[in-house]
Amino acid sequence: MANPHTTSAGSSHGSYKSYMIGFVLSVILTAIPFGLVMFPSMSKEATLWIVMIFAVIQVLVHLVYFLHLDRTSEQRWNVIAFVFSALIIAFLVGLSLWIMFSIHHFMMAK
Template sequence: MANAHNHAEASHGSVKSYAIGFILSVILTVIPFGLVMYPSLPKDMTILIVVAFAVIQIVVHLYYFLHLDTSPAQRSNVSAGLFTAVVIALLVGLSLWIMFSIHTNMMAK
């Protein structure tokens, strides 16, 4: 019973890992916010940077707060998350493709 309790505690992060995750999240939020509030780059570059920081922030949240990593205990969770991401990307991407195709075909007449 004591081993199960220790294993449950081992899967949770330490105060240090939560602090690192929080600091990274704040940095990954403040930089894009500053770029949008005080535009100094072209609009396309700003959008690209904001999207890149958003993707990096998702990875930070998954690693530091949800504790998803490549350990054997988390492999099934990571696999399920990747499968979900692929399905969502396909649904959104193909839906946008269909709507764009319909729009261009309707406007051609």
């Protein structure tokens, strides 16, 4: 089980070692922000930034170790689809927040 599994399409599913590396990294990337929130030792702003940075890193760990997205030619369309989906979600959330804050600003101006 140390060798990566391949499907009939030839894509790699990873090995036991890669899954364990991903799992350990995920646990560490969860435990550190959890500890910072449960036992505050920094300002709220610094804690918020650290939690957000660790969240982005954890998303990347999940993409690489569990979803097996990499920069190989076999994964190119999967990566493009993921980036497109993330961009659309960012636009939807960002523009929705912008609209809500604008409405709030103009409604409170009276």
